[in-house]
Amino acid sequence: MSSKYAGSRITKASKAPKAKQPTFVLELPLLVNPHEDRVLAVRFEAGRQLYNAVLGEALRRLDLMKQSRAWQTARKLPKGNPGSREQKARAAEFSLISKTIGFTDYDLQAYATRCKNACWIGDHLDAHTTQKIGTRAFKAAQRYQFRTGGRPRFKPKWKTLASMEAKSNAAGLRWRDDHLEWNGLKLKAIYDQKDPHGVQAFALQNPVKYCRLVRRTLNGKARWFVQLVIAGYPKWKNKNPIRQGKVAIDIGPSTIAAVSETDAFLEQFCANVPDLQKTIRRIQRAMDRSKRGSNPGNYHEDGTLKKPAPGQRLQWVFTNGYLRLRARLKEMHRRLAAYRRTEHGKLANRVVALGSTVMAEKLSYKAFQRRFGKSVRDRAPGEFVGHLRRKAASAGGGVIEFPTRTTKLSQSCQCGAVVKKPLCQRWHDCPCGIRAQRDLYSAYLGLHVREDAGLWILDTESARVGWCAAESLLEKAVSGVVQAANGRRLPASFGISAPRSGARDRAALSRNGAESGEDSGCCNHIASAIVARAGKTPELSTGTPRL
Template sequence: MATPTYVLTLPLKTTVWQEHILEKRLNIGRNIYNACLGEAWRRYKYMTRNPQYWQAVRVEKGKERNRLLNNFKEQYGVRRFHLNMYVQNMGRKFRQNIGSQMAQNIAERAFSAVEKVMYGNGKTVRFCRVGEFYSLEEKTNKTGFRYFPEQQHVEWLGLTMRVLLKANDEYAHIALQDRVKYCRLLKKVIRGKNRYFVQFALEGFPPKKRNQNHSDDTEKRVGIDIGTSTIAVVSDTKVELTELAKGLANDEQGKRVLQRKLDRQRRANNPDKYNADGTINRSNREKWVQSQNYLKTKRKLAELSRKIVDKRKQKHNQYANFVLSLGLDVRVENMNYKGLQARAKKTEVSKKTGKFKRKKRFGKSLANRAPAMFLTILDNKLKAKGLELKRIDTAKVKASQFEHFTQTYVKKTLATRWNHFEQGDIQRDLYSAFLIMNTKGNLREVDVDRANETWNNFFNLHQQEIERIKHLNKKQLCSIGL
């Protein structure tokens, strides 16, 4: 049975000659990954050419369908076990740099990529380019890349690297008292330089930090209505509507500037690679020219992207801690973010302008704000306390349409940002979060009696929040409707 696991990341003290060996082994791992990915993909495509396979796919879901599909996977070798057998020879060839268990782990990573396509979670697989393979891991802490707590260093086939563990890092010292399941080598490019880290997969739950102010009341409810770029939070003591991952706007603008500059340099260096209308000339098979200024801009963009990723994760962790300080009964709408990312399929013409409506949806906002990542972080923090994030049935509750006073559903356009009641106007996202907070235990309907009891408190806190937003000394959130 799988036990709970959490990760601790610490830097490694490496010398130049050790870094050269680490780069060599990462490149060997990349070659093994690409070889396994190509073999698994070849077997899968060969299996899909059989018409009987698609007949089995169309069979009604059940034991019979599973039996038929498993037979095909066994026949064509499209199984994790078969890829582990395939990688054995490569493991023997590179045994001085890559252990057998690590080679099997690489093969399983490659098979997982093919599995995503097999089960409809992707369209194709992508091979890893030179310099873009950033991690290697073992299956246990007994062989290969492993940690020795007494000496506080890791050993890996002739390499001994000290783990930089600060004496005053109380969290890390407590965490390393738990059993180390396995270790992972992680490479990061920080300010243009390669840095190497060890990630410990530790058994159990992460230790509690001293400055953590999470609530201890599992009965206190918190309702969350999360959008593509905003988040509305409602509890008995706090009502807030704010940007998700607040403070990334300047970095995102800088990233767009560098992306446009990179495109201009690419076009200037390769004029023959583009058609007259600006599209790529597919018939030109010459090598792409990359100038020194182009590579410099590329490095700047990579560094800025890294900072955005780290800042976004930090902001999500901070806001998740804020939410848990309000209560531990956290409820949220179950959203299909993949559907929101996809382009619209239907071609429509605007009645006002007569032009085609754009098919883009919320892909850029979701990539920048990462709401699904926030919910994952929040859920992990709750699981560490033995709880979980409660996801309501969106189709049954219909929080954006329901009005608890009349107990009716009123459809509203996306542009309608306010609900009008006798007591006053209520912002739509905040009202949805209020209804989510007041759902019943089955998470399929709103508890109207509880909503009526908590209405006056919510209304007062709502008015305070709207006044706070009005007095902000910055551009108003576009989705609020002020």
């Protein structure tokens, strides 16, 4: 801490925490000529080298802190419950050790400033940008400290920083009227001349908190964008309605179901994201062949990778063909991310149109990655929940996540029975007479989850009362899936096959019911309910879902 605060009695812990103000981002493309492009490339290279230097120092201090005796002693202190005196005393002890070692945001900002002033980087970066780079390195190391992320890696030369930002709009990177200013550069922004929904005009009327300069590679060429972090909430487009009410969602690796008091839907999660798995895999195999052909000394005769000697590293040679393949692979992942963001936005708008207060199970998306890796890579359910959380907050609501351990929606019935179902069982079939699509029924039960004395439970009485009105909504949602298929094959995770015609359809339905041991009367009851809405008879699939 600086000497300016040495005699103050007001400590940091005694100050009231600042409430987070709502913010949103407006992104605009920049008009950059070749000279400005070279200048920006040099500054981003300086930022990359400074980030690596600060990150190395942060990891060194973190290792020293963990090796200290004070740290080992603090780890033996009782943890206590959240908010208890023991927990606060333990946190205060760790905070004191961090300040003593110098592993704080302020200390690493000061280290970044000293590094910048001691070399050529000081000619290209300003003080505010330098301090933000120090903060970025500190947060990366802090995530590793708290085990919320892996050990951060240094950025190689071919993978420069993706963005740089300022601390405020007063100095360094700053937005002025219609352009971005940074150390003598004035970069004009490209506006949407039509702006049919008035989004840009509305955003530019609000104060800009700070700016972020973003570099993206589109089809092998660098493009520059400015992201204006603006105070307030973004403008809602007129085509996206908002309903004040409650809606519950059930998210799977490849499906999503949403149920409110007035409507429900079931659809494939991010259905319009292109399937690039074969293309990505083909590029990866070509990269591996090129890498092995240009570095035969790094592999054993059986094809396994050699282990380097202690203190040494393997030397790699990358051909121009390998570099082109790597750039192509990066472009494929960029396209996937762009399609995914668009689908997340559309789906979030559709959920908020049913209700601004969203009830959802608190899931472990890391477990999703371990079990359904490629599906989660393409659809990113965790990223969608974050997007939905921001959308719901701007609509005046929010996302309420409740634990699955006490609610057990996929196993429970409104009659009170709790039976564990295998993943291949896509229909909820209870002896009490309730039969519904599994994901839709879980979402319906999510509407009736409430908190009782700090414990989230399922209110079965409320679920029984509301079932009379909800049953038709769930059948209508299944009918919508059948109509949207239009003869195409649906994912097996729906538990519904695309309809066929006439006697062959009825024969397949009875055959599926006989093979799975289901009651044919119950199947006919569901089929007749959907026939009345869709005009065709679907097949109820009980096979293992293909995720």
